[in-house]
Amino acid sequence: xxxxxxxxxxxxxxxxxxxxxxxxxxxxxxxxxxxxxxxxxxxxxxxxxxxxxxxxxxxxxxxxxxxxxxxxxxxxxxxxxxxxxxxxxxxxxxxxxxxxxxxxxxxxxxxxxxxxxxxxxxxxxxxxxxxxxxxxxxxxxxxxxxxxx
Numbered sequence: 001x002x003x004x005x006x007x008x009x010x011x012x013x014x015x016x017x018x019x020x021x022x023x024x025x026x027x028x029x030x031x032x033x034x035x036x037x038x039x040x041x042x043x044x045x046x047x048x049x050x051x052x053x054x055x056x057x058x059x060x061x062x063x064x065x066x067x068x069x070x071x072x073x074x075x076x077x078x079x080x081x082x083x084x085x086x087x088x089x090x091x092x093x094x095x096x097x098x099x100x101x102x103x104x105x106x107x108x109x110x111x112x113x114x115x116x117x118x119x120x121x122x123x124x125x126x127x128x129x130x131x132x133x134x135x136x137x138x139x140x141x142x143x144x145x146x147x148x149x
Contacts, residue, residue, distance in 0.1 A: 008044075008055075008058060009054065009055070011041055011042070011044060011046075012039070012041065012044075012046045012054075012055045012058065014041050014042075015041075016039040016040055016041050017040045017041065017042075017102060017106065018039075018040040018098070018099065018102045019037065019038065019039040019040065020037075020038060020090075020095065020099075021035055021036070021037050021038075021050055022035070022036065022038055022088050022089060022090050022091070022095075022099075023035050023036070023088070023089040024036045024038065024047060024086060024087065024088045024089070025086070025087045026057070026086055027083065027084045027085050027086060033087070033089055035050055036048060036049065036050065036056075037049075037050050038088065039055075040102055040103065040106055042106065043060065043061045043062065043106045043107060043108055043111065044058050044059065044060055044061065045058065045059040045061060045076070045103065045106075046058045047059075059076060059086065061076075061103060061106050061107045061108065062107065062108040062109070063078060063079045063080060063108075063109075064076050064077065064078050064079065064107065065077050065078075065079060066100055066103045066104050066107075068096065068097075068100055069087065071093050071096070072089055072090045072091070072092060072093055072095075072096045073087060073088065073089050073090070073096065074087075074088050074090075074096055074099060074100050074103075075087045075088070076088075076103070112141065112142075115142065116142065116143075119131060119142065
């Protein structure tokens with residue numbers, strides 16, 4: 001996926017689907033949990049120092065695994081780089097579960113499966129492909145059983 005820094009900063013300023021101050025660690029040797037503002041926008045998870053407006057990092061939620069580790073802890077790791085693991089510690093079990101569910105719903109794979117499901121449902125009800133009007137109905141990424149990278 002291609003994007004530039006300006007586009008990413010613009011996206012980081014958009015309203016968040018979910019945001020909170022939680023403790024997180026990055027996959028660096030000796031990394032410790034630090035309080036960060038974490039903000040989910042579409043399928044990007046931005047993280048900020050609590051006193052700064054610019055993000056210090058962003059995770060694209062694609063080809064990743066969101067795992068509940070402990071009672072208040074979840075992690076995000078990447079399928080092609082399993083050692084690249086980010087850990088997040090929430091204030092409560094409930095907050096942790098909310099984050100895990102929100103992150104799973106925000107992944108590209110979930111969004112793609114949802115689009116295909118609703119496309120098929122609309123087609124059954126109307127007899128028409130709703131993507132046809134946009135000229136994208138034949139694109140591989142919108143087909144069942146194909147994987148888009």
